[in-house]
Amino acid sequence: MSKVGEINIDGNLTVSTNNPAVGIVATEGAAESIAAEIINARRNGHQAIIVGTDGGNQEWRVFARALGARIVDCNALFDQQSMKECLLETAREAGFPGLVFHDDPTSRIDLEASMNVLQESDSFLVDSRSKPPLERGERVLVGIPAYNEEATIGNVVKEGLEYADEVLVVDDGSEDRTAVKAKQAGAIVVEHETNRGYGATLHSLFEQAERACVSHLVVLDADGQHDPSDIPKLVEFQAKSQSEIVIGSRFVGDGETNAPYYRKLGLLVINFLTNLSFGAIRPKSWVKDTQCGFRVYSPRAFENLANDPGIGSQMSASTDILHHAHERNYDIVEVGTNVNYDNENTSSHHPISHGITLVSNILRTIERERPITALGLPGFLCWFGGLAFTYWTITNYTSTNTFPIGLGIVSGFLGLSGILFCFAAVILHSLQQQSGIR
Incomplete structure (x- = not known):
């Protein structure tokens, strides 16, 4: 087989046959670990060669093909020596200068240490050196929901990798090269076949963070x-605080934003309604920035969120998550950050339609969660208005001896509507109490 100098796979990371290869023995149930080792090898310029027994239905094969690894089927008995021989023969034929042999994909390869051993050895093949098992406290995962963001995703991924162990991009059915750009920048990419919405991408991030056993999931735009x-x-x-959710807020501490005034006004309204839906009346108890997507989630938070069907699939997910947190008494803290609106196309949603959608969703939530506030208070105001119009109707009739039909209709309508609203609020509140919703 002729030697190929450079191989570029799926526009992602370039590996070279001038570097030693990494040979991995595939075992059932270790598909995700195998995928992680392939990514680790390729990120450092090494080709991964996976050996397994005959059969094309194993999950690890799907990951290996998608990530550009070489797959070798070994017809011999599944023992370590036969696996070594298959990998050794493949690596020599492909022209690699050496091979690191890894027979336990559930343990992490210490790639640097393994390559140092190979370099110091006269042998073509050496056994891998493994890292100690990961503990949850060691890892930070940056998760990025993305839809048609090819112009910016590469820089965001590269900058994110400076502060995290891994960057995971969920491409929500983009029509451009968002996924390719993210891979080229070094991210792990999960692709939705269709555009499922912001909430659906967050759900995918929560699921992946749960599987990866990370200590912090950082989500940013x-x-x-x-x-x-x-x-x-x-x-x-x-x-330090052991808070379940930390929000990078535009409106606390040293947080700043150059958002247009109409956006700030819209955020003020949305923040007020969102906090009202929590039952937070005093401004001191408010979440000041309910819509910022820059958040850090603890394991408790993202594990529960990954399994909560109440988180919507669209942009209202930011508010749904806060309701989830409020119901479970999570600690939510805000830390000042800067949010820059100078970039072009900073949102794929029109601000007015987006704001109307958010407000309508919040109002529905208030109606469901706070019926006394949503229905009882307007009902009382309607009833009081009806009472005032009734008084006006009576005084008008006594002074003119003519019944004002218009005033009578208005007073009757307001009074009846107020009674119905109050009655509905009491019924819904009673049902909530009985069903233990609150």
Whole structure:
């Protein structure tokens, strides 16, 4: 087989046959670990060669093909020596200068140590050196929801990798080269076949963080609004405070934003309604920035969120997550960050339609969760208005001896509507109490 100098796979990371290869023995149930080792090898310029027994239905094969690894089927008995021989023969034929042999994909390869041993050895093949098992407290994962963000995703990924162990991009059915750009920058990419919505991408991030057993999941936008250099500050604050959710807020401490005034006004309204839906009346108890996508989640938070069907699939997910947190008494803290709106196309949603959608969703939530506030208070005001119009109707009739039909209709309508609203509020509140919703 002729020697190929450079191999570029899927526009992602370039590996070279001038570097030693990494040979991995595939075992059932270790597909995700195998995928992680392939990515680790390729990120450092090494080709991964996976050996397994005959049969094309194993899950690890799907990952290996998608990540550009070589797959070798070994017809011999599945023992370590036969696996070594298959990998050794493949690596020599492909022209690699050496091979690191890894027979336990559930353990992590210490690639640097393994390559040092190979370099110092006269042998073509050496057994891998393994890292100690990961503990949850060691890893930070940056998760980026993305939709048609090819212009900015590469820089965001590269900057995120400076402050995290891994960067995971969930491409929500983009029509451009977002996924390719993210891979080229070094991210792990999960692709939705269709555009499923912001909430669906967050759900995928929560699931992946749960599987990866990370200590902190940092979520930030793909459009460059958020500054990745703020990641250490937010992570450190979460580690010290043990809070379930840390929000990078535009409106507390040293947080700043150059958002247009109409956006600030819209955020003020949305923040007020969102806090009202929690039952937070006093401003001191408010979440000041309910819609910022720059957040850090603890394991307790993202594990529960990954399994909560109540998190919507669209942009209202940011509010749904806060309701989830409020119901479970999570600690939510806000740390000041800067949000930059100078980038072009910082949102794929029109601000007015987006705001109307958010407000309508919040109002529905208030109606469901706070019926006394949503229905009882307006009902009382309607009833009081009806009472005032009734008084006006009576005084008008006594002074003119003519019944004012218009005033009578208005007073009757307001009074009846108020009674119905109050009655509905009491019924819904009683049902909530009985069903234990609150």
